Amino acid sequence: MMRRTVAIAGASGFIGSYFRRRFVAEGWVVRTVGRDTSADAQWHDDGAITKALDGAELLVNLAGRSVNCRYNERHRREILDSRVLTTRALGRAVAACAEPPRTWINSSTGTIYRHADDEPQSEASGELGSGFSVDVARAWEEELAAASVPDTRKVPLRIAIVLGAGGVMSPLRNLARLGLGGYMGPGTQKFSWIHVEDLFRTVLFVHEHTELTGPVNAATPYPVDNRKLMSHVRQSAGSPFGIPTPAWLLEAGAILIRTQTELVLKSRWVEPRKLLDAGFAFEHPTLAGALNQIAEGRAERSLT
Template sequence: MNKPPVVIAGASGFIGHYLARRFSQDGWQLKMIGRNSEIQWGDTEAIRQALEGAELLINLAGRSVSCRYNEANKAEIFASRTETTEELGRALEACQNPPRDWFNASTGTIYRHAEDCPQDEANGELGSGFSVEVAKAWEAALDQSDTPATRKIPLRMSIVMGPNARDLGRRGPGGAGVMRPFQILSRFGLGGRMGKGTQKYSWVHIEDLYRAIIFIHQHPQLQGPINIASPEVVSNAELMRQLRISLKIPFGIPTPAWLLELGAILIRTETELVLKSRWVDPAKLRAAGFKWQYPQLPRALEAIADYGKTARELD
């Protein structure tokens, strides 16, 4: 028997593609909202109809932050998150039978640069700067929607790691989230620590993201922002060491911060993505009894590598 409908907004990226596949595998009915979907942004009535009677709404919409933070890109990053969240709120307000839960993507980057202590939902200190302001505005847009019948949860996601889009069976562009540039650097011998290498790297395997979403949906007592991360945080130096092991690469040349700055300009991105120390503590999930399938980085990297190897052998 099929499960009730789940609506995924902004499902065209790495995370959305994986979640749609997993929900479908587990028997959920799927409805998609996005630029490449049958239901388009701007058609609020069509969105309302999709949400009517659905069990769960997951919003992942937002332009990639892997770009230079010029004024045009910053405006698009803001708008792609806040305006889509606001439109979903308007559609939900018009529903007679709205979803029980609305999980809206957010980011662990909302917390400050932290190398001294973990940042949990109760005591974590919010940071400053452009990325933090985006996260705050994103969560504010969710909070301001008048949807009392629907539980609203910002998912403060750490770096999501998983098999790339090709390995999931989809041809065309895509990649293994943030891991792909790390893999490329490692294969060219540049897989050493980045900057000081002491900055913390909070991460989560994408299967545990899916399992956490199901877990939160099944535990209505959980409220407010929820950190989505593995319980094991590593330093950037340890991340690169484990990645080299998984790729069977014996050495990696360290990359100083000044060279990262130059490289970021050349590939049109920002060094914040690798130099900010993200120490995200999933305190709410741990206290509620969530069990991670991939709590440790070596096992997660091994699973990702094995998935890709199997997929390529089946081609």
């Protein structure tokens, strides 16, 4: 039987590394596009990218510089270019393929929606927000839409905060261990998230369900507010208490650790309406269960 082939762009990060392992475990042939010399194709080589994509049935683009930084002019340019220019390069390569991928799933972000603490934001009814992060998300999705690849279904995946061994939970757990794991700002802001395994399963689900078009929200149907989030973080870190952090102190601290308070103060309430309506079942729908699974995974790895 012929093995299935997937091309992953941006396979060296937290999500990409996980996807690579899981696709291999599922029996897929994995080709990679990225900055590393170990990748099958580097971003500066259109011919090599086309070769990596040609004959692959699925293309997953996860490329993009981390947003966990201060938004100075240089970082803003790097964040935008690392998303738009990579998507543009993939568009050129797909167009040049003799046998292009059937599906192109391109990362986007759930932060494209407005600050929402009043109602969930679905693909149909969600309202787009404003500001730098939203501008980047819009440009990212517009670049995907502009790619002229008539034989390839293009799906922007609006991904919530991804939880797994690493990623965003490590700094939050470190804060909790220092006794600083209380709620942040008002504590009422919503935290939309998805377990990395459910994100992987979402990609396969979207690929198989050809009726799914347009943007698809990738988030658990059970978001929590920041108070609940930090309570679970404290429990998973074994910290009995945590000092709340007011917004003004977060602003000062963010400058010191070179990040943006938007990452914890914006209320993200992303509803996975299309996935639910299509029958997708989450393996890790609740935060407590997801954090327990992540903690168990870390413990298992430390014993091996």
